[in-house]
Amino acid sequence: MATEAATLNLRDIGRNGLGAPIxxxxxxxxxxxxxxxxxxxxxxxxxxxxxxxxxxxxxxxxxxxxxxxxxxxxxxxxxxxxxxxxxxxxxxxxxxxxxxxxxxxxxxxxxxxxxxxxxxxxxxxxxxxxxxxxxxxxxxxxxxxxxxxxxxxxxxxxxxxxxxxxxxxxxxxxxxxxxxxxxxxxxxxxxxxxxxxxxxxxxxxxxxxxxxxxxxxxxxxxxxxxxxxxxxxxxxxxxxxxxxxxxxxxxxxxxxxxxxxxxxxxxxxxxxxxxxxMSQLFGNPMVLAVVGGIMGFMGLIPGMPNFAFLTLGVAAGAGAYYTWKRQQQELLPAVQEPVEQEIPTEARDLSWEDVGPVDIIGLEVGYRLIPLVDRSQGGQMMDRIKGVRKKLSQELGFLVQPVHIRDNLELAPNAYRILLMGVPVGEAEIYPDHELAINPGRVFGTLQGIETRDPAFGLEAVWISPAERDNATTLGYTVVDASTVVATHLSELLQSHAHELIGHEEVQQLLDVLAKNAPKLVEDLVPKTLSIGIVLKVLQNLLEERIPVKDMRTIAETLAEAGARSQDPGALTAAVRVSLGRSIVQHINGMGPEIEVITLDPSLEQILQSSIQAISEGGAGIEPGLAERMHQSLAESAQRQEAAGKPAILLVTPAIRAWLARLVRHSIPMLNVLAYNEIPDNKQIKVVANIGTDAPSLGVQAG
Known part of the structure; x- marks a missing residue:
């Protein structure tokens, strides 16, 4: 008992930080x-x-x-x-x-x-x-x-x-x-x-x-x-x-x-x-055998201490034999295992292990493209894809899942296919021994080669031999190799489908990282105010409109505040967009103090707002002819802005912003739809076009 008490006292001294001073x-x-x-x-x-x-x-x-x-x-x-x-x-x-x-x-x-x-x-x-x-x-x-x-x-x-x-x-x-x-x-x-x-x-x-x-x-x-x-x-x-x-x-x-x-x-x-x-010094039986032979030879020389040398020589030889025998026994199961596997056994019943999970991101290649993904053959596609994942993860704000690559004999020899959740979202054909010369819009000559289109952006392009690279660059073409073509195509598809890549696990990881700096914020948000499913839906809505979720602190603070008033993902997304307004506008327009925008006539906005409300209540929607003319005017105005080197921005009331964004997302991809309350106070607005209901084209230019 006295010994235990002394031990406990010493532990208490060390635990109180008194050991070193004493x-x-x-x-x-x-x-x-x-x-x-x-x-x-x-x-x-x-x-x-x-x-x-x-x-x-x-x-x-x-x-x-x-x-x-x-x-x-x-x-x-x-x-x-x-x-x-x-x-x-x-x-x-x-x-x-x-x-x-x-x-x-x-x-x-x-x-x-x-x-x-x-x-x-x-x-x-x-x-x-x-x-x-x-x-x-x-x-x-x-x-x-x-x-x-x-x-x-x-x-x-x-x-x-x-x-x-x-x-x-x-x-x-x-x-x-x-x-x-x-x-x-x-x-x-x-x-x-x-x-x-x-x-x-x-x-x-x-x-x-x-x-x-x-x-x-x-x-x-x-x-x-x-x-x-x-x-x-x-x-x-x-x-x-x-x-x-x-x-x-x-x-x-x-x-x-x-x-x-x-x-x-x-x-x-x-x-x-x-x-x-023991394993590195005495693990090689050849070393012990040679040492034993030398010691035995020296022990046979007259005048030498024969007993000592011969004893150590025999010991080294015995150690060499023992080590060799042990290594042979360790190798024996490995040699016999394939023979045992060849014996036919009773068919194993199916289990859940036979149902393989679907790859989130997949890349299938034809057999002629295998050298591009094989590092031993000098392939660089693996490094390019890793670079794409790193770049997208930094831009989007969450870790993009690994890309699983496999060959597919059903594809054409030079073809590849990109899949998301097992569903193909893009495919193209490339030539590994050629380079792709892409026409950026203005070139000063033509090239001889295989005419095609860039799979990522649909631009006119030509597959040329590597010897023509310098000539193509001089003519104004952008020249890239086959691995870069696939990586760029993959990057563009992953960016446009980013909302499909984020799931509950990724959202939980984002919240865990945020909790290290703001634990109380995360505690109040999930699950007290919102479920993780609603947070996921808001982040998916943001990514679908190509808004990164890097600023997770601002997003979480906005959701914690707005979640007390509404559980609707659409309303929560609109609130988050307002909080992220500065970064959204800066991403689209840069640091310029002035923003050139396209607006809708108040009467047209009133018509659209009434139509959206009617649709939500089960009534009739917007008149088809009006929708077609409005869409045509928006496309023309966006093309003029793009031709002038300016971003195309449509500025509307918050009530119709989400609906209009979905309407033009795929048909007019260069048009950015913003709400009035998303524009920072320090930005000046210049209306360059106003879309009304009176003209056939609905387009009226403004100074």
């Missing part, structure tokens, strides 16, 4: 307050035990970061050892004249038993330990720490980019990326701290040498001058005590230096160091 105060007390020999025995034994424990931790750690506090522990143990040196020096110099047991049993044992009571042998042993520690272990560990710190810091940008690439490719989650970034930062901090901590070990070795000479010279002077001891007795007593003190300090120092060298030379692995040594 330890530092104790080390300071050892420097100032004289310690009795029994206390020195306890502290020196504790120092040796702590050093061995640290060595074992470094041996069994799977990677350096598993013992990330090692630099701090190294500093504390070094200070503890130096404090003990000061305390023992005081005792040796004060009481050394009484005999070799003046500084306690530990120092006496190391000075008497370990070196046989011969101070000359003790000096040699101590010198050898210092040389090993200072010249070999400490110097090598310091150099490895320095180089590791430099290379770790140099590799940080590359590791961060690799993490971002895996995250953008969908190979890891946000949590995995965050954890890996923290590991990279911790690794750089660790090796940087080890670079500095290794200097403490080096300084400790130098201090041990100086303390040795100070103790011997000081002890000899005190013994002969103050206590009138014979020179031989004074030299023997003080030298043995100093040697014992030095060995007690140098052995833990050598252990910690070895631990430092082990941890900075470790390679991160999922196996223990002992398993790595």
């Amino acid at each position: 330890l530092l105060v104790m080390m300071l007390a050892m420097v100032i307050v004289p310690l009795p020999p029994i206390a020195l025995d306890m502290f020196f034994t504790f120092n040796i035990t702590l050093s061995l424990a640290i060595l074992m931790v470094t041996v069994y750690a799977l990677r350096p970061l598993d013992f990330g506090v090692f630099p701090t522990v190294l500093l504390v143990t070094t200070l503890l050892r130096l404090a003990l040196n000061v305390a023992s020096t005081r005792v040796v110099l004060l009481n050394g004249h009484t005999g070799t047991g003046a500084a306690g049993k530990v120092i006496e044992s190391f000075g008497d038993f370990v070196v046989g009571g011969n101070y000359a042998v003790g000096l040699v042993v101590f010198s050898i330990l210092v040389i090993i520690n200072f010249v070999v272990v400490t110097k090598g560990a310091g150099r490895v720490s320095e180089v590791s710190a430099r290379f770790t810091l140099d590799a940080m940008p590359g590791k961060q980019m690799a993490i971002d690439a895996d995250l953008n490719a969908g190979l890891i989650t946000q949590d995995d990326a965050r954890s890996r970034r923290e590991d990279v930062t911790r690794e750089a901090d660790f090796y940087g701290a080890m670079d500095g901590a290794s200097k403490f070990v080096r300084g400790d070795a130098i201090a041990g040498i100086l303390i040795l000479f100070i103790n011997i010279i000081g002890g000899l002077a005190i013994g002969t001058l103050q206590f009138d001891m014979p020179v031989a007795d004074a030299l023997r007593n003080y030298t043995l005590l100093t040697i014992g003190d030095g060995l007690v300090a140098q052995i833990p120092s050598l252990v910690l230096s070895s631990a430092t060298a082990i941890i900075v030379t470790r390679v991160s692995s999922e196996t223990k160091m002992s398993d790595q040594v």
Whole structure:
């Protein structure tokens, strides 16, 4: 019970943050307050035990970061050892004249038993330990720490980019990326701290040498001058005590230096160091067989220690045979497995595992396009598609799902097909050994080749040989390779179908990311105010009109406020559009202070509003002839704006904006339909066209 109570008290001290201050105060007390020999025995034994424990931790750690506090522990143990040196020096110099047991049993044992009571042998042993520690272990560990710190810091940008690439490719989650970034930062901090901590070990070795000479010279002077001891007795007593003190300090120092060298030379692995040594050093039977043969040959030479060499030769040969036999047994199941699979078995019943999930985004290619997606054959399409996903994810505001690519023998050899939810949304035919010269609208000549149209935008284009690339560029054509054609087509389709790519899982991820910065906002929004399904529908409505959902904080704040008044996704979408008005207008019109817009006559707006209300109540809609003339006038006005290099913007009342946007979304794709309340206050409006009901074309130009 007493032991358990003491353990709990120590845990409470550590938990309250008092452990380190108490330890530092104790080390300071050892420097100032004289310690009795029994206390020195306890502290020196504790120092040796702590050093061995640290060595074992470094041996069994799977990677350096598993013992990330090692630099701090190294500093504390070094200070503890130096404090003990000061305390023992005081005792040796004060009481050394009484005999070799003046500084306690530990120092006496190391000075008497370990070196046989011969101070000359003790000096040699101590010198050898210092040389090993200072010249070999400490110097090598310091150099490895320095180089590791430099290379770790140099590799940080590359590791961060690799993490971002895996995250953008969908190979890891946000949590995995965050954890890996923290590991990279911790690794750089660790090796940087080890670079500095290794200097403490080096300084400790130098201090041990100086303390040795100070103790011997000081002890000899005190013994002969103050206590009138014979020179031989004074030299023997003080030298043995100093040697014992030095060995007690140098052995833990050598252990910690070895631990430092082990941890900075470790390679991160999922196996223990002992398993790595056994598998990598003795895992090749050929190595052991050759070593056994050489040792056996040397054992047969007359005059050599035959028994030792022949014994080790036989042991190495037996180890080689055992290792070879074990490897053969491990390979045997792998060899027999295909044979066992060839035996016909009873047909397995169908299960849900046989029903494969539908790929959200799929790309099917004909057999002649396989080299484009095969990296081993120099294909670049995989990298282009990864770039498309990264670009769209950044623009749209959510992670676009991976593209699953497979070959399809039912397609033409040069054809490809893009699918969403298993349904084809686009297909085209390309020529891998040609390049596509696209006519952007104005060129200064013609090209010989296979005439076609750009699959992404429907522009006139020609497939030409790579040798004609420079000529086509000179004539004003935009020339791209086959992989870029597919990537551009995929990008355009994914952007236009972005609302189909976002689902409940993506919305939950967006909310989880937002919750890290605004937890109360997310808590009040879902599920208190709105369900995740309604939030999903609002985001889908925004993406369908090509409005990114990057500003999730503004969207969530607007939904939390408007959701208390209405649960209708259409009304909520309109409210969010008003909040995002500045970014919507800037995306369409840029930073210009003036916005050129097309408007509807108030009488026409009144007719449309009444017709929409009638449709919602089950009545008749807008008169077909009026709808056709209005649509024609809108198309003409939008084309004039596009020809002038200006964005085509239709400005209407909020009540009819959503209906008109759906009406012209596919027929007049260049026309942007905005509501009056979506225009920021700092923008000036210039009406360039007004659509009324009186003229046949319904179009009246305004200055």
